[in-house]
Amino acid sequence: MTITHHPGDETLAAFAAGTLDEPRSVVVAAHVALCPNCRAKVAAFEQVAGTLVERTLPAASRSGALDDALARLDEAAPPAPVIREARPDCPGVLAPYDVGPWRWIGPGVYWRKVEVPQSEGTRVFMLKAAPGSSLPHHGHSGIEWTCVLQGAFRHDFGRYGPGDFDEADDTVDHTPFVEQGDQCICLVAMQGDLELRGWLGKLLQPFVRL
Ligand SMILES: [Zn+2]
Structure with missing residues (x-):
């Protein structure tokens, strides 16, 4: 699959930050599930967002508590999306x-x-x-x-x-x-x-x- 047209960086950043509304997120998610480039960008934006959160937190909460919370997030992270080209009439992102x-x-x-x-x-x-x-x-x-x-x-x-x-x-x-x-x-x-x-x-x- 050769993908030529991607969402803009602003869109991917908003998607990563969870600030896009649900209807638009669903369509971006469908693209991200099919596009390794944009998956990598979203991961990078998520990392940046995480770093910003860490910087703005008071020093005290930056200690072990945050690390623990982040570690738990990692554990809870969903598995990499499965590419479901076999069922284009009902892609995985529509499962919910x-x-x-x-x-x-x-x-x-x-x-x-x-x-x-x-x-x-x-x-x-x-x-x-x-x-x-x-x-x-x-x-x-x-x-x-x-x-x-x-x-x-x-x-x-x-x-x-x-x-x-x-x-x-x-x-x-x-x-x-x-x-x-x-x-x-x-x-x-x-x-x-x-x-x-x-x-x-x-x-x-x-x-x-x-
Ligand atoms: Zn893409």
């Missing part, structure tokens, strides 16, 4: 959440809800699109973060294949189309309502209201 059934939303395009608690209007869903299909032309009013799990799509900013992470915001108004080959399956965190344009969009709108 209920995932709804695939629903048809347009020619060759399916959608399903992932029950991650919403945060500031951001929610999580999966999209599955047939090779050669294009996702309905859409705009939206906030962030749209996507991790490709299988297949590939292209839009104005490049090609996104398995593991690639697309960190778009509302300045982007695009029509991704799916490459020939595999079905394209993506995990998406989107803020705001998806606004579908054109007659197809109008037709699909009721289906994609989450």
Whole structure:
């Protein structure tokens, strides 16, 4: 798997510090599970965050107590994520959440809800699109973060294949189309309502209201 598009360092640092909201964290986690580079960065950011905490603690608590606490954290650390390419339609990061059934939303395009608690209007869903299909032309009013799990799509900013992470915001108004080959399956965190344009969009709108 060759991953070309990664989350920005700011995003990875926020993810490592636990300050990203849950919907966005889930999509970043899906990328990190597939990307050794970003796993290493997250580990480095976690280490820096740990050092900062240590520096800001009063001297007394820097003694054995903190070391003990950190040692316990290490013991409790979860094992390295298992790469589950075999099940792109339900990656390991979704294990804690209920995932709804695939629903048809347009020619060759399916959608399903992932029950991650919403945060500031951001929610999580999966999209599955047939090779050669294009996702309905859409705009939206906030962030749209996507991790490709299988297949590939292209839009104005490049090609996104398995593991690639697309960190778009509302300045982007695009029509991704799916490459020939595999079905394209993506995990998406989107803020705001998806606004579908054109007659197809109008037709699909009721289906994609989450
Ligand atoms: Zn990466």
